[in-house]
Amino acid sequence: MKRDSRLSSVLHALLHMAAFDRPMTSDALAQCMRTHPVVVRRTMAGLREAGIVRSEKGHHGGWVISADLSRITLRDIHEALGEPAIFAMGHRNDNPSCLVEQAVNARLGDAFDEAEKLLMERFSGVTLAEIAKEFTARYPKERLETHTHGT
């Protein structure tokens, strides 16, 4: 299966935006993330609707964060992206008439539900501010707005 990297991408983008004191254009973000500006706009659309970012057109336009970093959790972002599927595995039939399959689904579902619950708890417990802080703690000399790409 192809893995969905929107959450990872968007977090990356948000942290760059957070450390930049002016709006960042989709082109600039796309360059950071090695993707296409349209992909950036498409991905950010949900965050804009959720009030996490704001976009401005025209000269000196672009994207800015419009909420307090310490109040934005990974969970919020996951939601804003439309709650993409977490697991790559699923039931073959969601409402099987076969009783054996019902038992299998119930048992498997319990395990997945627990794992999902834990993941969502972790997501709820991590704010953008924490990741930004963790970054500056690890690399105090780096300037966030100086984006360094390796070879």
Place this chain on the structure above:
Amino acid sequence: MKRDSRLSSVLHALLHMAAFDRPMTSDALAQCMRTHPVVVRRTMAGLREAGIVRSEKGHHGGWVISADLSRITLRDIHEALGEPAIFAMGHRNDNPSCLVEQAVNARLGDAFDEAEKLLMERFSGVTLAEIAKEFTARYPKERLETHTHGT
């Protein structure tokens, strides 16, 4: 992304086989699972190599379980299937040179690792025997080998 239903499918098949006192053909299993016999053989191949099932050719051939139900865990089956990806989400770059992205990956990775660990623990704790037992507890009057499909 397309969701992988092999684990669910194979569990379903195994429980039917467990309750059947003769080998079940790929065709019979495929009918249960509403799929194609070749898919059954392909999916079962890993389990055969892992010693969980055995296949026999020719007349009255088919698939039989070759291990103790109480010693086969969901984890064993997941392994036998080649450990398919658990999460539908992933990092955009696994070894980014961008320090911001490294911080994001680290934080996200922690959450996913924890969830995966929990899921694997749950998988390790569930045996086929338990699911079979749970089934008979829930539906004592049903005969497992009588496979009922709804409309």
Place this chain on the structure above:
DNA sequence: AGTTACGTAATAAATGGTGTTACATGAAAC
């Protein structure tokens, strides 16, 4: 020998994220 059933490769279909183009809209600069 013929039938049954697995073994496996090759190929197509379906799905869903990603990349790209094209065109429209709005805001700032001149």
Place this chain on the structure above:
DNA sequence: GTTTCATGTAACACCATTTATTACGTAACT
């Protein structure tokens, strides 16, 4: 007011992966 910059969005091709199907080979039983 026209130009330029930037987002908004639809449309479409691309790609990776599971699933479905066909085809042909092999082993075992009758």
